[in-house]
Amino acid sequence: MIAEDAARFTLVITGAPYASQAPQTALHFARAAISGGHTIAQVFLYGDGVHLASNLTSPPSDETDWPAEWRAFLTEHQIPATCCIASALRRGLLDDSEARRYEKPASNVSAPYQVAGLGDWLAATQDSTRTLYFNGGQS
Template sequence: MQFALLVNEGPYQHQAADSAWHFARAALAKGHGISRVFFYHDGVYNGTRLGVVPQDERHIPERWALLAKEHDVDLVICVAAAQRRGILDAAESRRHGKGADNLAEGFRIGGLGQLIESGIEADRLLVFGD
């Protein structure tokens, strides 16, 4: 079965990103697919590469990236939510003349249409938020 996940909260502040990741891992371990994880609202902060995490704590953005790499999961940061909150990839940064970008490896910026598409195409869409 193909799952799509919607993550509405940032890392650390709320457990939602953890729950989504644990669900994804469990689903993959059972032979299911995770077609896409879409990050909305403060969830876009999961995709920053500038987080400096204490060594004894889980590194949430890196954990997502690793999952994506090993299992071909599409990690999509919503462009509208990301622009509001200052999460930019190199192209977006150039386009808005910001001089810096901060999107972590393994993530990409995409439109809301990608979430709707996931909702239509995946067998199940699960929402993790606050």
């Protein structure tokens, strides 16, 4: 049940898992927002945040697998998630389509993420009551 005064959020994550707290903080916020009757319109990964979409992340068994946690959350709540195409390509993250386009032997981004441009981010922000940024810190 969604409350009449419920907010609709777009979340922008710019920090990489294991290099910043941005993905963890964003996930804690997203879970609380959903529990509070709010909606997450879209999650947009930008800059180093695109590393969250990598299927190749393999943390030690005693650490939380943040990419897997995010994939499960997004899938469970059917939340669209987009990786900025320019950020992803610069960092070696490709979906099947981009791997074929650039004649690369493999891809490492799959559902629930899609690789797309800033237009998706802009559309989501226009469809949201709030856009929140979870930034990676300076190292």
